[in-house]
Amino acid sequence: MFEENGIPREDVLKKLDALLAQDATYVSGHPIASMSTIPHELGAHVFAKTLEKNAGRLHTFRGTAEVEQEVIEMIGDLLNLKKPYGTTTSGGTESNILAMLAAREINKKIDAPEVIVPKTVHASVDKAAWLLGVKLIKTRVDKEFKAVPKAIEKVITENTIAIFATAGTTYLGQIDPIDKIGKIAEEHKIPLHVDAAFGAFVIPFLGEIGLGKYPFDFMVEGVSSISADPHKMGLAPIPAGSILFRSKKMLRAITRKIDYLRGAASTQTSILGTRPAGPILATWAIMKHLGRFGYRKIVVECMKRTMFVKNRIEQNRYMKLAINPVLNILGIESKIVPIEQVVEKMELRGWRMATSPLPPTIRVVVMPHVTEGALNAFLNDLDDVSTTIENV
Numbered sequence: 009m010f011e012e013n014g015i016p017r018e019d020v021l022k023k024l025d026a027l028l029a030q031d032a033t034y035v036s037g038h039p040i041a042s043m044s045t046i047p048h049e050l051g052a053h054v055f056a057k058t059l060e061k062n063a064g065r066l067h068t069f070r071g072t073a074e075v076e077q078e079v080i081e082m083i084g085d086l087l088n089l090k091k092p093y094g095t096t097t098s099g100g101t102e103s104n105i106l107a108m109l110a111a112r113e114i115n116k117k118i119d120a121p122e123v124i125v126p127k128t129v130h131a132s133v134d135k136a137a138w139l140l141g142v143k144l145i146k147t148r149v150d151k152e153f154k155a156v157p158k159a160i161e162k163v164i165t166e167n168t169i170a171i172f173a174t175a176g177t178t179y180l181g182q183i184d185p186i187d188k189i190g191k192i193a194e195e196h197k198i199p200l201h202v203d204a205a206f207g208a209f210v211i212p213f214l215g216e217i218g219l220g221k222y223p224f225d226f227m228v229e230g231v232s233s234i235s236a237d238p239h240k241m242g243l244a245p246i247p248a249g250s251i252l253f254r255s256k257k258m259l260r261a262i263t264r265k266i267d268y269l270r271g272a273a274s275t276q277t278s279i280l281g282t283r284p285a286g287p288i289l290a291t292w293a294i295m296k297h298l299g300r301f302g303y304r305k306i307v308v309e310c311m312k313r314t315m316f317v318k319n320r321i322e323q324n325r326y327m328k329l330a331i332n333p334v335l336n337i338l339g340i341e342s343k344i345v346p347i348e349q350v351v352e353k354m355e356l357r358g359w360r361m362a363t364s365p366l367p368p369t370i371r372v373v374v375m376p377h378v379t380e381g382a383l384n385a386f387l388n389d390l391d392d393v394s395t396t397i398e399n400v
């Protein structure tokens with residue numbers, strides 16, 4: 009109900025607190041399957057003091073425009089691109105939509121556009137195709153749930169406007185063979201978009217800490233664009249995403265002139281008009297403050313706890329991992345009973361579970377807020393539940 013006369017401030021806050029008591033709080037070490045986390049304290053501070061700033065109106069907020077450009081350049085540096093063309097976005101969904109829009113716009117002559125995707129792509133790619141009138145051609149994945157380059161090449165037609173692949177899949181944190189797919193993209197002169205919404209702030213550091221080198225970014229010549237979300241492992245407040253293009257032409261393809269805005273800032277490249285500048289400014293501050301060293305330390309911690317979960321699952325007779333974890337994401341399969349039975353029992357114990365369909369797994373994402381204590385409690389319950397199910 010929308011009251012005629014407002015209610016006192018204290019009462020409003022009390023009511024709101026009562027409603028929000030139902031929410032999970034990250035400070036408790038949960039949830040254990042979220043891809044966002046507690047924003048870095050500096051980011052929260054910057055966001056709170058820049059609430060009125062509008063990144064859709066950069067003629068008014070000129071300093072913000074400069075900061076946004078620096079954010080794109082810093083992420084470009086992280087992803088091995090000296091001169092990136094890009095924009096900040098509201099997250100991976102918007103970035104993936106923009107990548108598909110750019111591919112469609114530079115291929116306007118194609119009447120029935122198709123995009124080839126391994127079937128492990130994030131649901132936002134389906135959404136993008138739905139919004140943009142593009143047909144998705146889904147290709148198989150291998151035993152480790154990685155894209156199969158040959159399967160991709162086989163379905164290229166004259167209607168193919170782009171290939172999408174993922175570096176850090178949502179279900180398992182798997183990294184598609186971007187170098188091999190990149191070669192195919194180059195040979196056929198088709199743009200390759202890499203969805204590294206999650207992986208961008210993790211994969212670059214894995215090599216440096218001895219956990220594997222993965223050519224996934226602009227170092228691979230065939231890569232034309234990358235989604236990278238600061239609001240996931242970048243520790244920025246929501247909504248903070250980005251898309252980077254190798255060529256100016258692709259950024260130009262998603263640029264619209266807004267008739268009532270003035271000067272150099274009279275165009276917009278994101279889908280949204282008015283949008284918060286706070287997360288962009290916060291991303292800038294966090295990246296400047298943490299540097300590569302700070303992010304590497306966070307990745308080390310998250311991977312340590314990932315290995316802790318891996319070891320515990322390997323000792324559980326009823327459960328197994330779908331793949332050896334590559335990033336700080338794990339997919340847990342049930343060896344004997346359908347996974348849904350395990351999930352139901354865990355929910356009864358108060359866990360808010362997340363599952364993936366391919367393969368049917370329980371998802372665990374070891375974000376910085378997920379403590380060893382929370383993981384221990386989860387794994388103890390999982391041990392208990394799996395044993396009781398078997399004994400029923």
Ligand SMILES: Cc1ncc(COP(=O)(O)O)c(C=O)c1O
Nearest residue numbers: 043099100101130178203205206
């Ligand atoms: C690989 C990948 N891409 C895109 C997205 C969508 O990101 P957002 O929810 O920030 O729009 C996600 C979210 O989980 C993701 O894991």
